[in-house]
Amino acid sequence: MGYYKLLVMALLFVSNFAMAQGAEVEMADAMRSNGKIYVVVAVLVLILAGILFYLINTERRLGKLEKELEDKK
């Protein structure tokens, strides 16, 4: 009886990999179907936009400094 249970478990384990292609592979389909993936994307875009905005601003301020230096000379 114990060996039978072991065989069933082994077969179940193997079958997980046997059907590994196609719809059996767990992906974030749930996240996509209920639209929460857009929350993920929105947060990341927000963070990226924040970093880029900071970068662009810093460059503007630097440009002004360089210009001041140029004008002083």
Add this chain to the structure above:
Amino acid sequence: MEKSNHRYSLQNYLLGIGLSVAIITYLYIVFKTSLPTPLKWGAGVMELAIAWAIVKTKCWRGVAVGLLLFTVIAGFLAEAPRLIVVNESIRNLYFHVPMWFAMIIILFVSVWHSVLFLKKGKLEDDIKASEGAYIAFLFGILGLFSGMIWAKISWLKAWHGDPKQMATLIGLLMYAAYTILRGSFQDDMQRARISAIYNILAYPTLIVLLYILPRMSSNSLHPGADGNPAFGQYDLDANMRVVFYPAIVGWTLLGVWIAWIRVRIKIVEAKNHGIL
């Protein structure tokens, strides 16, 4: 709008974003459509033309913005191959791998400037070389940690002595030592000379550590070990290529952007202190 400042104007950024959309469109044509081959070659030529246009109009900042936004949005919304073990984390390919591309490319430029410094002795070259090395080191750290996070879920442990991880750590330690080396000098020219030589020696060593030694090892879990193809043109999913290549360019441009700003800050400081 001043002529010298046109590269920082909104129009220039928008041009860059527009060109980044064009880049992505042509990549899509090449990889995801089944158009006849001459048209695909035409798309390739258009990519070269776009690259020329970016250099001419100096709109690469806008291109970086466009490509990075695309990477983050399409990186999660576009289709990815359904693979066992990694599942959705295959999308880390758009973040972890471009860190290394960016690091190698930026370091190449840094070594170039080190060579230029040794030839001409201009401190600007030393500033460009050192800032390139610092930003490349940052990207290397980000690549290492993003790899460890990925390893935690796909290889079960964040660190287990994988040859490529080890070699990467050693390579990054070399560049940490570069920082300390620079700090140990008082004289600017001496510091520049010694660190230029160190930089030039460290680069080939890093290439060997990251790309040659792990391929020779049979123990590595990284793709490419034991002579297997790593990122050959035959085994990367077409869906992923459309996001992967823009991601490489986008992240590299971001690194260049940050390094270039730091270089200009250093030059302003040096001019203020009368060093330059």
